[in-house]
Amino acid sequence: MKRLKTLWAAARRRPFRALYALGVCLLALTLVGNFVLDQLLYAAGVLKETTVTLQNAEQYTLVNMENTGDGLVSTTGDAQLLLNPGTLVRRLRLVARYEGGAVCEKDLYYHLPAFGYTSRLRVWPTAREDGSWTYTLPRFAGQGLRLDLADSAGVTVDLTAIVLNERLPWQEYFIPSAWQLFWLAALPGLAGCAVTLKREKGEDE
CATH class of the missing domain: 1.20.5 (Single alpha-helices involved in coiled-coils or other helix-helix interfaces)
Structure with missing residues (x-):
């Protein structure tokens, strides 16, 4: 004590x-x-590690995209792949190549009951050295996922695989994210200022 x-x-x-x-x-x-x-x-x-390819047609639905056999081609600026993994998804890795080096947003949306897909339930990818993109989802994310693959018409995407729940090397769990470091830098400082101001106010009284 x-x-x-x-x-x-x-x-x-x-x-x-x-x-x-x-x-x-x-x-x-x-x-x-x-x-x-x-x-x-x-x-x-x-959590089950699985791989989805274009041959697994029962696990996805294309919206505003066509499978030409040589790749996926967007028909509008809102090209989507609706994924039905049938399992909880914590991480997703997109293995794909964009023809001509096209640069597109690759947002991943998840939905919660009664909410549907909204911009507030969205995850942005982290680019990997091998050219793929990794998404980390909140633990409470639903199983229905929407992957926006292109934001303009006529984009060809050579999609090799979508890897779900890929196991991370143990050491990667102990590398803080940029957001975690930001909050670590900001929140204690703000709380410290509040405590100091309150203490000084009490002393003045």
Whole structure:
């Protein structure tokens, strides 16, 4: 008890240091928790690593796209692939090549019951060194996914595969994302300012 009181007193004297230390601890717990939870879900068969190709026609529906045999060709500026994986999806990797090096948005939408697809339920990809793109979905995302492959007509996409729930190397679980680092830098500082202002106001009174 005495040690806790000592730590509390030190935290009150140096709120910024204490809050940043708390933020680092929470981030570490989050990273470890994600690793442990994914391993449990893989072991339980909830997360299943599968690969979808154009031959698996029962698992997808093309909207404003045509399969010409040589690739997928967009017919409008809203070309979509609706994916029906039949399983919980935590990660998705798109393996595709755009003819002529066309640059297109490759947004992935998920939906929740009674919400449908909206811009608020959207994930952007991370480009990989091998030319593929990886998406990480929230744990609460629904199973119905919409992949927007092209934002203009006449784009040819040579889609090789869509890999679902690909296992990550264990060390990648412990690399914070850019957003996590941003919040780690911002939130403790803002909270520290609030604590300091409140304390100074109390002293003035």
